[in-house]
Amino acid sequence: MSESPTFAAAALPPEDLRALEAFRQSAQMTVMVGADGSVLAVSPAALAELPALEHSSAWTVFGATGADPAQLCVEAGRRGWAGGAMQLQTATGRAWFSLDVRATHDPLGGAPAYVINLSDLSTHRALEARASQSERTLQLVLKVAPVALLISDRQDGRLLFATAAASRLLALPEDAHGDVVARLYAAHADHDAMRSAIGAGDTYGPVDVEGRAFNGAALSLRISAVPCVYEGRLAIVTTLLDIDEVRRSERALQAALEHERDLNQLQRRFVSMLSHEFRVPLAVIDSSAQRMMRKAYDMSADDIRKRGVRIRAAVARLTETVDTLLEDARMAEGSLEFSPRRIDLIPLMRAIIQQQAELQLRPRIEFAHDESLKVDADPFMVEHMFANLLSNAVKYAPDSDCVWVGAGQQGDRAEIVVRDQGVGIPAGELQQICNRFFRASTSAGIPGTGLGLHLVRQLAERHGGELRLDSAAGAGTTATLSLPIHQAPR
Incomplete structure (x- = not known):
């Protein structure tokens, strides 16, 4: 490139001198080129970034990736302006620049020229x-x-x-x-x-x-x-x-909250039941034992026998409570083994009635039954179900003369009926009476766990049977246990 002409200060009017100084001090990258690509003028900023402009044609320096600078100048000659972008080799590496091309004339000779303003696009592209x-x-x-x-x-x-x-x-x-x-x-x-x-x-x-x-x-x-x-x-x-x-989530949450409330209520009932059911028998055992220790030499054989009967009854009550709790726990966790076999219900029921009669002299127990009643059932579970129904009838009818028990076949099912004339169950509580730890309001003052009927129903359903209750407050209760004669293969 030919050296830039030297301008004498006196040869230029003041406005041109100012324009020239502004060009020299500008941070803008500006290049003026002729129609053949010759560099007519270049700003210090452009020269510092593109040093090749000092000795090469603009078309050579700009001939990299991107827009064609010569074509942009032709377009600017037609429209007065053109723009594009290209990647150039700078003093520090390759970078992208935008080109703003405007058509003008060389102020020295008046030939067509083009002013190209370049802007670094690196930051913008990043x-x-x-x-x-x-x-x-x-x-x-x-x-x-x-x-x-x-x-x-x-x-x-x-x-x-x-x-x-x-x-x-x-x-x-x-x-x-x-x-x-x-x-x-x-x-x-x-x-x-x-x-x-x-x-x-x-x-x-x-x-x-x-x-x-x-x-x-x-x-x-x-x-x-x-x-x-x-x-x-x-x-x-x-x-x-x-x-x-x-809504499904809300219902599930509501059910979980209700279940939590039920569990809390069950826990309160359980603690209340347990404290009562254990405290009373233990108090009977303790008082009888103390009496026998203090008066052993003065007590008659009949007095000792009566004390022994009281102690045995208290122990039996504790044992029944513990057994009931254990069976309920095993039933809840599914670990209570179900082993049905062919048994005759009549001898089993007669033995339980005899045991109950020995523990409780009244009320009298009447037993009406078929000569034989054979079913496929688990003997341990059947014994527990019938013993519970019978002991309930005796316990909740202490002032009645008789508890009636019946056993017979009805179609393809065996039915055991236990009827008493005791305190009964209010009609509004019948739906809840088989719930765990629930006790009827009429049972106040009578010992019990609130688990008996719950277990009877669970064990009956395990056999494919059912427990039905017919009762009214003050009019006694009739409990009907229905079991299938034959068990379907499992």
Whole structure:
């Protein structure tokens, strides 16, 4: 390149001198070139960044990746201006620049010339790359987000993006297109209200609407929407919440809370029952033992026998309580073994009646039965069921003369009936009487665990049978235990 002409200060008018000084001090990268690419003038900033301009044609320096500088100058000659971008070799490496080309004339000779302003695009492109990466990351995050979310074009409603959760909820096909959100609304007025709110720049919802998925399934949805810009276009972000799922969760939570309350109530009943059921027999045993220790030499044989009977009855009560608790625990955890075999109920029931009569002289027990009553049953469980029903009848009818027991076959089932004339069960409590630790209000002052009938019902159902109760307060109780004659193979 020829050396820049030396200008004598006196040869230039003041305005030109000022323009020349401004050019020299400018931080802008500016180059003036002729039509053949010769460099007519170059700013210090451009020369520092592109030192090759000092000895090479502009077309050579600019002949890298990107726009054609010669073609940009031709276009600028036609239109007065042209622009483009190219990658150039700078003093520190390769970088991208934008080119702003404007047509002018060489002030020295008047020949056509072009002023090229260059702007470094490195920072801009880095920001674009970061923005692009951020957008891809955001889309990936949204795609796997557990939220049902749709992004649609604000003008025509066309679907632009859907999360996986939204695709599952709406049964969206792979090629879903068009206004997907509009299809969700059963009522067009609801969709119009949403579009109107978004069009005014407002948020919409949450609003509960009834709609349908793409497979025709009915949906109850809670919809919210906000305006946004997505990939450079005006869009709508719509979030969807399955109200049915929310309601199911609410019902499950409510059931869990009720179960927790029931457990707390059971615990209180259990502690109350246990303290009473253990304290009374232990007090009887302790007082009888102390009496025998203090008066052993003065007590008659009949007195000792009576004390022994009281002690045995108290021990039997404790043993029954412990056995009942253990059996209930094994039943609850499914570890109580069920071993049915062919047994005759009559001898088993007669033995239990005899044991009860020895412990309790009244009321009298009448037993009416078939000559033989054979069933497929677990003898341990049957013994427990009948002993519980019989002891209840005796315990809750202490002032009656008789407890009636019957056993016979009814079709393909064996029925055991125990009837007393005791305190009975109020009608409003019959539905709860077989619940764990529940005791009728008429049983106040009478010892019991509240587990007996609960276990009888559980054991009867284990056999494929049932327990039926007919009772009224003050009118006694009739308990009917029904068991199948034959057990189906398991």
